[in-house]
Amino acid sequence: VHNANDLIRMHGRLGNAAKAREIFDLIPVKDRLSWDYMLLAYTQGGSIDEAWRIFDQIPQPSVFSFNILLSALSQSGDFRGARRIFDGMPQWDVVSWNSMLSAHIQHGDLAAAQRFFDCMPEKTIVSWNAMVSAYAAKGDTSIAKLLFGKMPQWDVASFNAMLTGFDQEDYVLELRRFFNALPEANFVSWTIVLTAYARIGHLFECQALFNAMPQRDIVAYNVMLSAFSHHSTGKDSKALFDTMPQWDMLSWTSLLNAYIQEGHIDRAKRTYDTMPMQD
């Protein structure tokens, strides 16, 4: 059963719920993990209706089962559904509370989220991170800073959430100071700062930071590429594009944009014709 469960999980992660279901159906004796992984596979594949259906068939849904569905409803923007599941749960753990908190945030009701947060019987660093990130995303940087300062402890996600709040022209200096002072940074941290420079149009800093990155993934490349396409020449864009280890649709689109903005319709057309996927 363990191996079968792992397979279900794997296919679920790849977004292949149908394949996961095939394996699920072959298991003679399913344990609670088989059901939860199958439920998770449906939510990861975006099949909320199927998720509901399988959830209703779970013999004894655990808090985990409830949480999986709750989190999926929250992420899909179904606030009412999330609320209904949450209210109907036999018991809650801190993940349930965090998921419902993030449902409020998804729903765009920060005031309600704050009230919910204040009433939560227990909070983890995830709860705090979610709130900081919500205020930062809304542009309420001073409130985000206040909350950040009150946190009992931080992890790299806390730092990153706070960093996103500095993605504004007025905060460039603070962004850099904060970033430089971080005890811990990862890929995401670097990319947030990179993105801020790109958006604000500080091409020089952007490029310097890009070159200083310990490693670069496709997201970082795309940010740099998009910075070039908005603030530099198609030639620069093309040069960077050619050094990329791989491309996705965003990379191609940025290159197209660079040419179009320069009025190089012919080059844009040629680029378009060589794209592997033309959406």
Place this chain on the structure above:
RNA sequence: UGUCUCGUGGCU
């Protein structure tokens, strides 16, 4: 062995 929070463009 499982569930919650952080990063990439344009149009709307």
